[in-house]
Amino acid sequence: MKLSLFSDYSLRVLMYAALKEESFLLDEVAAAHGISRNHLAQVVHNLAKLGYLRTRRGRGGGIQLALPPGEIRIGKLVRETERHPVFVECFDPATNTCRIDGCCRLKGFLGEAMAAFHASLDRHTLRDLVSGPHRARMGRALLGGAS
Secondary structure: OOOOHHHHHHHHHHHHHHHHOOOEOHHHHHHHHOOOHHHHHHHHHHHHHOOOEEEEOOOOOEEEEOOOHHHOEHHHHHHHHOOOOOOOHHHOOOOOOOOOOOOOOHHHHHHHHHHHHHHHHHOOEHHHHHOOOOHHHHHHHHHOOOO
16 A cells, blocks of 8 residues: 555644644745655645644744644544555446456455554554654754754
8 A cells, every 4th residue: 555645745744733732834844854845735735734734924923733742543534644545446436347347356355454444543642753762863853962
């Protein structure tokens, strides 16, 4: 399974926000990760629509987490940010042209694997991603020492 860049960037923005623990600007997270500001603007907009981030425009504005890191489940986030969750053609009835759909067991096996993948991610939160012995190193890499 390969996550889209959109999901990858969503996770990176949320990890940055959790490490920062205060408001930040889009340019800060773009520079920290070396990602295009335009790509991140779309990601931040989507994360705000989903309720993960709070954004304020203008003077004194910025971006910050809208939920505590311990309440943000990684599996749920991935399901919400993956734009094309169809693993193989037969998963999408609208475009399925597979001649062996209905008598092939692959669809069931892949569905089971995807469910296990999401169940595994559901056991972890954003707090899990940014806590522990690696937190200081992540802080230095992304925030320039603050963590």
